[in-house]
Amino acid sequence: MDWSRIPLALQLLAIDPEGLKGLWLRARAGAVRDRVTAALTALPLPVVRLHPGLADDALYGGLDLSATLATGRPVTSRGLLSQPAALVLTMAERVPPGLSARLAHALDARGHCLIALDEAAEEGEGLPLALTDRLGLFLDLDGIAWSDTAEIPMDHKALAEARALLPTVTLPPDAARALTRAAAELGIASLRAPLLAMAAARALAAWAGRMSVDDSDLRQAAELIYGHRALPVSEAAPQDQPEPPPPDPGEETPQDSADQSQSIPEEMLVEAARAALPADLLARLTAGRAARAAKGASGTGAARSGNRRGRPLPSRPGRLGSGARIDLVATLRAAAPWQPLRRRSAQSDAVLLVRASDIRVKRFRETSDRVLIFAVDASGSSAFARLAEAKGAVELLLAAAYARRDHVALVAFRGTGAELILPPTRSLVQTKRRLAGLPGGGGTPLAAGMQLAMATATQARARGLTPTIALLTDGRGNIALDGSANRAQADDDAQRLARAIRATGVPAVVIDTANRPQPSLAEMARRMDAPYLALPRADARRLSGVLSAALGD
């Protein structure tokens, strides 16, 4: 992103923080980011810093325990959201869904604005969708060197004037239509985007000291608001096909109209938004968005240690925040030795004097087991040459799984259908026996195998396990889901299932066991959002190594 765009975005935010709702700032911590955040002091709101681990009582206020115990009557503290503020959320990529829902709610009520400092390092990380949809502005400082930057001019007086002008700024009558159309054409489904763009256009006009929004404001607003929301051309295109070509609003107004603001060709706005960001960034953001949508919500997580349920851990001193449960006995035990002293110093004859430092909270550790679901292609095309290797790899992984006490399930597909050879189990012996007895031959009902693997994964998840699917196939699916030998239909079914698996959010890995890597299989893995490994002439040990790496062991 070009540095020249950044000061403008910040100035607009300072003019109308409420209307623009905030800023999604993607950058690593550093001097460049500091330069940007320093400009936030020009916002007409008090700056409040938040972090992802924030508890409810900090957000909304709650009982101040130390003060309460000291004074002997309930003392409540004020929450961070109790008055309008510019909320600066650090490490925004790690914000849990609960907090993002609360922040989203706070943004929906007017008054707040949120600056999310997103330090996402990896693909798929990033701000929750609930927030990206609501925040108007997006800035990416990646690749901007310190030497490219300059002090951001925040002229407080000029900003205040613009702010005063803002309520009187009017939009030309067809501006809403043009912005909405442009958003639709860019494949932006959310209707928050045009509203934010209108707010941005108003702020731009106010900043220029004009009473009404003109063309250039709209263009710049589209650039700022739509740039990062737009889908790549290929994905956005089908949406506007069923519509008749939009009538050019320019034709409706008198010819040679000098008043340009009467006719705003939305193509111009679309172009502006497209030009705002390089194409690869669009693609990257979209990919990241999809990955998050798929993986973000896998219900039961992997191992997690919490303070609500699970296997108890020793209690420890702590604050009674939200979610913490008091360990009464431990608290009393901690308080007991001090009672005579406290009674004397407080000159009280109360039975029990408890101080905040006595509080012990319960802790629990909760882990959910992983289950590896192997979907093994045992068809004729795959058999003989590769099946033995696939079996070997599975056996190696089994040994590793046994050491970690993972569960294993085995799905085989051959002939006209798939079969759950082994439901999720921890029994190594049984798995090995079933695996060894796995026959090969027949057609390749790839889709049926994937369907069964998906069903097994969903069931496992419902039981609190964390499933992972490993699909081992040569990709030459030729039996459709209904059992008919129809290659086209079979392909179609497999691709649809790939999408379905992705939608369930179960992590998966696709291992191509064909002698020559199959492009179609790589494509399918992409649809599944799964790593694809082509292993021509690989032995079992290497297969296993690659597989464990892909699964993140």
Next chain:
Amino acid sequence: MQAETAPKIHALPKRTPSRQPFPFSAIVGQEAMKQAMVLTAIDPGIGGVLVFGDRGTGKSTAVRALAALLPEIDAVEGCPVNSARPDQCPDWAQVTATQIIRKPTPVVDLPLGVTEDRVVGALDIERALTRGEKAFEPGLLARANRGYLYIDEVNLLEDHIVDLLLDVAQSGENVVEREGLSIRHAARFVLVGSGNPEEGELRPQLLDRFGLSVEVTSPRDVDTRVQVILRRDAYETGYDAFMPEWQAADGALRDRILAARVALPQLTTPNTLLHDCASLCIALGSDGLRGELTLLRAARAQAAFEAVQTVTRAHLKAVAVMALSHRLRRDPLDEAGSGVRVARMVDEVLP
């Protein structure tokens, strides 16, 4: 006691609203969602609404608008569970007032990441520590009694909270047995859930508890979209001029809902209609009888809303998709969605 504990039970708190929420009548399109919400307002026994759809389609707006639309309820002053009569107040609450006041129908937000204590209530630590009293601090379920419980992003809710809700939604009573407390109180509420299906599915058990389910999508045609934007913009920037007009419309709708509530018990339901319900559910193969019951209740509420005396097949058809689409066995390959399947079957079975 209320004054002291009230600030502690904060879901997403309602700040003293300087503004009313966006009016219900001003929501453009999304007819199915609005219809479903009106039907549950007429007959809370239908059992809640699930709204699934894209971001920025007005799901939360509609729920918050509903809160402003709903008629007020009579409740004992200071009762934590909004009891209608003084003898219904739970004894642990030690409500001394007997005065009946009118208050807005509670619409309680259940945020994600909420703790069990907050949902069901727990020992009031504050009173236990400062005054040495064993007292119960009511949770969100208590506040939602006789009202609505709204769960945004319901599909991301943690499983143990879902289990809790299922249990209470079924029994209509919240039982707390913990930390030396043994407390029970009424907890009858209408569940309203919203979510984005891309982020995860809902467990079938919870799905089944929702009476009606609607899918919302962003409007496809530009004119509707433009209208949405213009109305919202008018609300944001010209609040004072915008509200009176729509508040009148909301008032008219509220009166219709109240009239429908009165008319509901007097409706005649022909036997053929029951037959229609059953044959439709059989044809669709929906599990259990909850489908039929909800379908019938929703059709009756629809008839009452239309201010007619007899429930007809047309009413049944008007509510069939929202009452049944979430009760079918899921077909992971059916991308058209189960709503389409229901609509198709309705046309086949009930010509």
